[in-house]
Amino acid sequence: MVSSRRAALRGASPALLAGVKAALTVLSLALAGVLALLAAGSVRMARRVVTPAARLPDTRILALDTGAQTITLSRTPDTELPGRYGLFTTGSSSYVKLGSVLSEDETSVKRKLLTHIGSDASLAPDAAFSGWYYDRPEQLHLDFTPELIGSTIGPCPAWLFPAGDGETWVIQIHGRGTTRAECLRAVPVFHGLGVTSLIVSYRNDGEAPRSRSGTYTLGATEWRDVDAAVGFARRRGARRVILMGWSMGGAIALQLSLNSAHGDIIEGLILESPVVDWRVVLEFQARSLKVPTAVSGLAIEALQTEWASPLTRSGGAIPFDRLDMVARAAELRHPILILHSDDDGFVPSDSSHDLVTARPDLVELQVFEVARHTKLWNYDQERWSDTIRAWVTERGLAPS
Incomplete structure (x- = not known):
């Protein structure tokens, strides 16, 4: 059986052999590409694990009512939690304390502010929710x-x-x-x-x-x-x-x-x-x-x-x-x-x-x-x- 296969290959046209070689080359390159992507992805993940992380925004400030001292955040599994928390912000304040949830809907959560925010306050939309509460x-x-x-x-x-x-x-x-x-x-x-x-x-x-x-x-x-x-x-x-x-x-x-x-x-x-x-x-x-x-x-x-x-x-x-x-x-x-x-x-x-x-x-x-x-x-x-x-x-x- 082996000899018959070899004979068949010897009898194959040059065009067919060239096609087979080309297909094998494409497959090899594709496999190498997949392996390279896997390797690159794994290196990125490994570096992320051991590299000290910067605090990244995980919610957005949708509204700030300085009269009522309330803040409305985009809804996430964290921002909807009952209890007292903190919020890292940028602008006129770098950190504010948050109280209980006052109201919520499918996309937002309104919470009581436990840090007084003045009427002239300006906070950037991006913020990071925190369990710290005390920051000093x-x-x-x-x-x-x-x-x-x-x-x-x-x-x-x-x-x-x-x-x-x-x-x-x-x-x-x-x-x-x-x-x-x-x-x-x-x-x-x-x-x-x-x-x-x-x-x-x-x-x-x-x-x-x-x-x-x-x-x-x-x-x-x-x-x-x-x-x-x-x-x-x-x-x-x-x-x-x-x-x-x-x-x-x-x-x-x-x-x-x-x-x-x-x-x-x-x-x-x-x-x-x-x-x-x-x-x-x-x-x-x-x-x-x-x-x-x-x-x-x-x-x-x-x-x-x-x-x-x-x-x-x-x-x-x-x-x-x-x-x-x-x-x-x-x-x-x-x-x-x-x-x-x-x-x-x-x-x-x-x-x-x-x-x-x-x-x-x-x-x-x-x-x-x-x-x-x-x-x-x-x-x-x-x-x-x-x-x-x-x-x-x-x-x-x-x-x-």
Whole structure:
């Protein structure tokens, strides 16, 4: 049979052979083009993951009533949420506080302004909705001092809110693409418990020093800067430390709990909307953005490969296996409280549920609904605060 095929090919006309060769060339070029597009897409996604993100507009200001002190925004899953929030703006104000929803329709949401806006105000239409609420430490009306934490990367700015006898501290770690102001919401509940709050920065977050690559390692190295903060707390008299991490700050807190040189004074972790397994998060976000599975898979593979780091600009391989805390659940040794919404919309709660299943002896999960990513305090401040108070008190971490 093989010889007959060869004979047929030998007998084929030159025109037919030329056509076959041309078709094969076109197919090869097309395949190369597809592979090139996949590779380019994966590199773009990989760079986006590790590059510190600028805050981008995600809603529009449709109307501003300075007489009634109301603002109308385009409707999104965030802007329609009940509760208190913030809005990053440009113009005569850079940040305003938002109150409850007053009215809504299919395309817009009118909210109460909790920051007074004068009649001569001028705000650009593009704005960014935020769960921060407080954007400066002075707004808490609590005594605080600015501090510098000496890390191997350089001095990292922090805010210190003293409380109680100074022996129990909570060290708060903000998430990806934000700064330490994200954590201010939690200070009052800890202050009321007599727990000192230290709100820290870490490499490449826009406040702390920049690393050589200037990119995130998703918790794999950032934990060292927070470990320096634990050492700072210890030198200032802390005998017990709680780590509280928001979003990527949760991934940092989990790495710190396993690797800290001061693990003997870490008493527990509180994680708000945490990243527990980066692969799950990145795959979820890729699906949300309608990125092909092949592209997201290649991006993750590139990020965890040393040879691809010059392309991804990650500064080195990202150790996704080391950052997968469900797989490493047996190594955990500190009690953990997780606060996570099943409607998070950015960091899915699946891995938080999986971590409870893997370590029910250590991990407690409080599931919220409707509230979105790192907006649980905003959505239900009473439940959020009561849950933290109860967990801290039950473990004897609140000074008597």
